[in-house]
Amino acid sequence: MIKRLLDSLNETQIRRLMALATVLLSVVMITVDAVSYDRYRKNLITTEQGQLLTIAQITAASLDRYLEQELKSIDLCFGGVPKEGDVFNPESLNSQIRRLLDSSKGLYRSCVVKPAAAAASWQEEQDKQTEQYEATIISKHLADTGWYEMVISRRVETTDGPVTLLLSMDLNYVYRKIVAPVHIGDGGYSVVKDSDLAIIMHHAKSQIGMDALYDREEQYPDLDLSSLKEWLELQRRQNEGIGILDSYVWDDPELSPVRRIVAYTTIDIQNEHWIINSTLPIEEVSGPLKLMLLTMAALTALFLLIITLITTAVTRALTLSVAQKKEIEYLKEINRGNELIASKNDEIRHYQRVQSLGMMSSHIAHEFNNYLTPVMVYGEMLLEDEEISEDNRTMLGEMMKSVDQAAKLSRELLDFSRMDAGGRNVPLNLTADTEEAAAVLRQLVPRKIHFSAELSDQPAWLMGREGMMQHILMNLGKNAFHAMEETDDKNLRVSYSVEGDSAVLSISDTGCGIPADKLKDIFEPFYTTKGSSQGTGLGLSVVRSLTENTGGRVEVKSVPGKGTTFTLRFPVKRDEAQLRAQRRASSANNIICVCQSRESISSWRKWLDSLGAHIEYTSKEAAVAVRMQENASVCDLLILEEELSSMSGIELAQIVRRSNPELPITILARQASAELKRCLDNRVIDQIRLP
Secondary structure: OHHHHHHHOOHHHHHHHHHHHHHHHHHHHHHHHHHHHHHHHHHHHHHHHHHHHHHHHHHHHHHHHHHHHHHHHHHHHOOOOOOOOOOEOHHHHHHHHHHHHHHHOOOEEEEEEEEHHHHHOOOHHHHHHHHOOOOEEEEEEEOOOOOEEEEEEEEEEEOOEEEEEEEEEEHHHHHHHHHOOOOEOOOEEEEEEOOOOEEEEOOOHHHOOOEOOHHHHHHOOOOOOHHHHHHHHHHHHOOOEEEEEEEEOOOOOOOOEEEEEEEEEEEEEOOEEEEEEEEEEHHHHHHHHHHHHHHHHHHHHHHHHHHHHHHHHHHHHHOOHHHHHHHHHHHHHHHHHHHHHHHHHHHHHHHHHHHHHHHHHHHHHHHHHHHHHHHHHHHHHHHHOOOOOHHHHHHHHHHHHHHHHHHHHHHHHHHHHOOOOOOOOEEEEHHHHHHHHHHHHHHHOOOOOEEEEEEOOOOOEEEEOOOHHHHHHHHHHHHHHHHOOOOOOOEEEEEEEEEOOEEEEEEEEOOOOOOHHHHHHOOOOOOOOOOOOOOOOOHHHHHHHHHHHOOOEEEEEEEOOOEEEEEEEEEOEOOHHHHHHHHHHOOOOEEEEEOOOOHHHHHHHHHHHHOOOEEEEEOOHHHHHHHHHHOOOOOOEEEEEOEOOOOEHHHHHHHHHHHOOOOOEEEEOOOOOHHHHHHHHOOOOOEEEOO
């Protein structure tokens, strides 16, 4: 539609359209800049408020510590509760008072000594504290100096009887020492108010003693103090807070209006409740804001310039019909190339499927030969005996077991010819399975090879394939036989032990060994060092596949000319009950359901909801197949609708089964067909769910 529209416009109309687009983009950019600037300004102010609150908290903590230390210093100066005979005489008391006043360097303006009874009339409510011989704040007042002083009482025992010391602490000295040194920008400062909101510490002397609101309203009736009133109301309700305050420069005769960022906190010192208020003119944060504004203006100008250039270039491009045709032809060529690539990818996938089928066929043929080997050996031994002894009867029984295995393998080969998959992990007693496999291997070892086996009898259980250990020992044993054909020292040793939660099987030979540069390839399918006439190259691949299928791993160490050792480690449980408990614990938690749509499987909704697990619904069956190949444990249960978009549910199940033979697969079908039942019998799927 856009192409037809552009084709219908002439050059002038196209230029006008591009100009309109430029204007719209410019408006959008300016709007974005304005919103961004406003957010930046708010964030900057919020940050400053947080910093001011931190400053107020630090100032309050310093003020609290300083006053507490001074009170303790007074107590230390005049001792604690006097013991019997431990009292001041008048001369020593006066000396101690002078020492305290001199050491305070102006903190205390005076110290009055009064008899305890006379002092009590100053503040009768402080009698109990006075009796405890502790420095106590009893009052504060506005002194003739114009600054606040705080009266501190301390009871002292003298030879003439108990007296009370009344020390006048200069709060302006405290302000200059503790509060004022905390600098807040160029125009910021902190003030201290009491619980009645009277200003007791301020850098401007004219503000000392004023009620923060009512006195100012009376003194400055023409000023708008509504913002200050709201701020003071907040201080009455809360112990901490932040805000923006419209105030005035109180130490300026002209009372210039100023907008401030403010924060406050509170402290309690004995019976005193003080508010520490920190403030900073909002103009002091205008520097970063101006820099931000200039930066955004420069970026906006650059953006508009770029848009103008792009618009000019696009306008010129749209007027060139030849360039349009070339572009269309180029896009067609790209489309044809993509179609060709897709076709080749389909051919590659088909080739990989055929290759996988060939590998499976060779695998089964190799295993089939392993099962037939004892049959042939025992058959030859029976042919050499004229009469069947009890030992021969035992060997005949072993032959019949191998014949049964061969028959089973032939059935698996028949399943393979129908493109089915089989093989299910079952609980195995690894110890018993290893003993049986070692006994079979002992009978197969040539007489010229010395065979020894050290097998633990500790029980060990895992989930594995039936006859797994016989497959493993047969493959490794045959390789060892071939490796020792040309050596003089011929020893084959099998050891098996259970160590904690691991079972370790080790097979060592004294053969020719494996060169170091070939060790990395020996587990690859069809790789062999014996030549095509002696092996298929699948033996070690089968060993690794069977071991890793149980969660185990294979290690190999080899020294050319001295021999090779294969070590297999299996994760096991000590009894079958532990193994089954572990299987129950690993029930389906993550489920993938592949369907055409959620509506198409509405008949199964109740059953799906009853599973009580997270279910991922998807209609992309090809993507699921790729995920399963890359990570076989991506889910605990796979649910497939029978009819999908690009393939059937059975076809997808066959693909998934090759990479994850143990994953439970359920098919949602309208009716149970013969094909579905055949797949269920051959364990291509595990369950069929009907509506």
